[in-house]
Amino acid sequence: MAHDADDPHHHHDHHHDHGQEAPSDIALRVKALESLLVDKGLVDPAALDAIIDSYEHKIGPRNGAKVVARAWSDDAYRARLLTDATSAIAELGFGGRQGEHMVAVENTATLHNLVVCTLCSCYPWAVLGLPPNWYKSSPYRSRAVIDPRGVLAEFGATLADDVDIRVWDSTAEIRYLVIPRRPAGSEGFGEGALAALVTRDSMIGVAILPPVTP
């Protein structure tokens, strides 16, 4: 309102104290719903904590990075991963929810792979954990299929002119893991050091791993 803009003191008076902000409406709604469901015996609050702990500490992109590092280090494993990703990933102890049917797709000097779910937010939880917000957002879902190069540019990734892009719109129950190109300069690296180079975004296909200096 105009008089607010003209009166900075008025505006100031209505600031909430920092650090004492009231819980948002949705936070209160969720708290009330959880309380109702616990009271009805529909959910076990300790199970909720265990689910959250799993995705905060156990199931995340470090799992996928280990798979990629193994593929870079072991040609026989790489071949198994490209043939039957679900089994090859299970060899490292990963699988299950939103990773039941995995396919690994490999970036090469002439092909770059990019994963999206235009209809919702399908994502390989078992190897990458829960998807980042941008992956689930309208801008990414709408444009990844029609303008993958523009999307890559927004992430700061540029492909050479002779590299084809293949977009994987994961709208069924198959989940895709991109095997990024192994960074130049990592030739002497062991699996652990290689895994540390692999980023979540490179396994979605929106990032290209930079060269490393040994």
Next chain:
Amino acid sequence: MNGVHDMGGTHGLGAIDAPVDEPLFHAPWEARVLALTLAVGAWGRWTLDASRHQRELIPGPAYLAMSYYEKWLTGLTALMASRGLITAAELASGQPAPGAPKASPPLTADKVAASLARGGPAMRDVAAPQRFSAGDRVRTRNINPAGHTRLPRYARGREGVIERDHGVHVLPDTNAHDQGECPERLYGVRFTARDLWGETARSGDSLHLDLWDRYLDPA
């Protein structure tokens, strides 16, 4: 359904906001909504496909305005009410209906790790005709169902090539509507970017979709 959720190829939805070091959850309530959705899902009153469709039923303007976990909360609340896990009165009061017996949750903390490790495979070991093989040219059908489907609008009536046979998978189009799993063969199909988006698309670029048998005709 031809909802706003089917947004592949839409222009004008803004720039991608991808902050560095984004937290896994932006607020504690988001984590609780994720966990509640999985824990209540363990009652088996609905399929994963039904829960996806429930989110698609959020009216378009609200769908576009809501944050991700708001959509999950909206979908979860609607499913619990429509499938008899909670009543509107309980939701309004926040209290269990007087005299309602207390249930025992199917997913307890000790079962979480095994449940996540098991997941919910969609492949079924049943016979289903294999109409296509790798290399076959196919055309997607021009279907516009009011219910759930996984054939996005941008890929309807388009020609592509079968790349892979994924075996027999639960059909979301029926499974989302409690009409049974109706497993069908699922194929990986490759389309050229030009066949989908026209001559301005780059030659050599392509797009891959996994499509159920009933979405496809021989080209």
